[in-house]
Amino acid sequence: MKLYYFPGACSLAPHIVLREAGLDFELENVDLGTKKTGSGAEFLQVNPKGYVPALQLDDGQVLTEDQVILQYLADLKPESGLMPPSGTFERYRLLEWLAFISTEIHKTFGPFWNPESPEASKQIALGLLSRRLDYVEDQLAAGGPWLMGDRYSVADAYLFTVLGWCEYLKIDLSKWPRILAYLERSLSRPTVQAAMKAEGLTG
Known part of the structure; x- marks a missing residue:
């Protein structure tokens, strides 16, 4: 398999999961401005959507979209426990989290990445993000160290990736101490450290 990525983008989530699952893979960087890959392709x-992540399988097929790629990778190694078994209610709870992270957190960052976004749009997005983070903070208080309790x-991987953008954007997370502790726990995982190092995000 080959993962097409951009350093620190949402493609970091499947990169982490590839390492968590112990799967064999290659990495290829993408210049999102020129739409050229590291090999010049x-x-x-x-x-054709023009954004990462994209996962090219050994038979040449390509999967896109974080939610889909993450589920696919977890199902390749069910013994990793990265997703509950199909048909269980816990599986649907995890899918609920993936949908929430994708549509209510990830997409809320959109105005911050668009240089043409007016300040008013960024403030509206910041208000929405704040309410979403209130929810995450409450859920972390009620459950275990991870979103699904004791099991990573x-x-x-997805939530850590998108919330990692807050530091770059100078969004203060001190209002949410459990989220800050959650990010520290995530960062301490060897797979997370290895993925970030491979992408040039750490020393």
């Missing part, structure tokens, strides 16, 4: 021929899951 045209990324739009890999993923693909949802944790």
Whole structure:
């Protein structure tokens, strides 16, 4: 398999999961401005949508979208425990988290990445993000160290990735101490450290 990524983008989540599951994979960086890959290939021929992540399988097929790639990788190694078994209610709880992270947290960052976004749009997005983080903080208070309790899951890799953008954007998270502790726990995982080092995000 080959994961097409951009350092620190949402493609970091499947990168972490690939390492958590112990799967064999290659990495190829993508310049999202020129749409060229590290090997000089045209990324739009890999993923016509033009953004990462894209996971190219050994048979040449390509999967896109974080939620789908994360589920696919976890199902390749069910013994990893990164997703509950199919048909269980816990599985649907995890899917609920993936949907929430994707649509209510990830997408809320959109105005911050768009240089043409007016300040008013960023403030609206910040208000929405704050309410979403209130929910996450409450859920962490009620459960275990991870979103699904004691078991680390693909949802944790995804949430860590998107909340990691707050530091870059100078969004203060001190209002949410449990989230800060959660991010520290995530960062202490060897797979997270290895993925960030491979992407040039740490020394």
